[in-house]
Amino acid sequence: MNTCEFNVLLVDDEKDFLHPLVKRLARRRLNVQTAGNGREALDIIDKHPVDVVVLDVKMPGMSGLETLQAIKAKSSDMEVLLLSGHASIDTATEGLSHGAFDYLLKPVDFDELFFKLQDAYQKKCIREKRKGVGKE
Secondary structure (H helix, E strand, C coil): CCCCCCEEEEECCCHHHHHHHHHHHHHCCCEEEEECCHHHHHHHHHHCCCCEEEEECCCCCCCHHHHHHHHHHHCCCCEEEEEECCCCHHHHHHHHHCCCCEEEECCCCHHHHHHHHHHHHHHHHHHHHHHHHHHC
16 A cells, blocks of 8 residues: 555644654655644645644644644544654543544654654555445
8 A cells, every 4th residue: 555645634732843754754745734723734634635634732722632633523534643742641542533544753753753654644545435335
């Protein structure tokens, strides 16, 4: 399955974290957009196709968990990877129970993140393919 050239939305209020990550993911042929908060992320999702979201848990305003719930309400098929600089079993468990694909800790290893993005995209493709088969 071709996992190149899918659409990723990075949501984090730390610009110093986002910019280098965008460059590295773009070099891997991913289409990357960014948002600085949950509301901005939801606006982007409404206007542009997004396959996988990488979502910071702790942000001012709308939290990552609130944003996750809003994303899943809009599109249950969209995969979301949660990122946090603050390890918390409770937050990880809550995020996974609300449909997050996985929970990763900052600083995240780039290769691990890239492989998780590919895995999340493949899961989304498989789910969409199964839905398509059921409609025929």
